[in-house]
Amino acid sequence: MPAILFICTANQFRSPIAAASFAQKLSASRTPDTWRVASAGTWTSSGLAAHPKAVAAAAPLGLDISNHQTQEVNSSFISEFDLIVVMENNHKESLVLL
Numbered sequence: 001m002p003a004i005l006f007i008c009t010a011n012q013f014r015s016p017i018a019a020a021s022f023a024q025k026l027s028a029s030r031t032p033d034t035w036r037v038a039s040a041g042t043w044t045s046s047g048l049a050a051h052p053k054a055v056a057a058a059a060p061l062g063l064d065i066s067n068h069q070t071q072e073v074n075s076s077f078i079s080e081f082d083l084i085v086v087m088e089n090n091h092k093e094s095l096v097l098l
Contacts, residue, residue, distance in 0.1 A: 003036035005081040007091045011041025011070040013054040014087045020063040038081070040073040042094040074098065 004022065008015035019039040026032045050058075050068040058065045071077065075098040078084060086092045 001034065001036055002083065003038070003081040004083045004085065005078060006037075006039040006085050006087075007042060007073060007095065008039070008087040009042055009091070010044045010048075010051075011039055011072075012044070012048060012051040012068075013057075015039035015041065016050050016065045016068045017054060017058050017061075017063060018085065018087075020058060020065050020068075021061065024063060036081075038071065039068075040071040040077060042073055042091050044070045044072050046070055046072045 006015040006018040006022070016039045019037050022035075023032065023037045026035055026037070046069070048070040050065045055066050073095070078095060078098065084095065086095070
């Protein structure tokens with residue numbers, strides 16, 4: 001099963017919304033179990049909640065990220081993914097340093 005990881009800075013806004021959106025598209029295409037979908041942050045601690053404004057921004061899109069918990073990116077975690085999508089060039093630079 002292919003695995004995709006969305007990366008942003010704090011993993012509290014952009015990457016959880018991107019991951020939820022991708023998962024929603026998979027579900028709509030009736031292939032929800034064909035990809036592993038996750039998100040992480042380059043500058044965060046694991047276990048934090050999504051930002052309340054992110055939860056509010058995701059809701060009109062039909063996305064529920066209210067149970068999201070942040071994941072700190074590290075080299076062993078990213079090695080589990082086939083495709084990594086970053087939100088900014090500096091996220092890619094951070095991954096290169098891992």
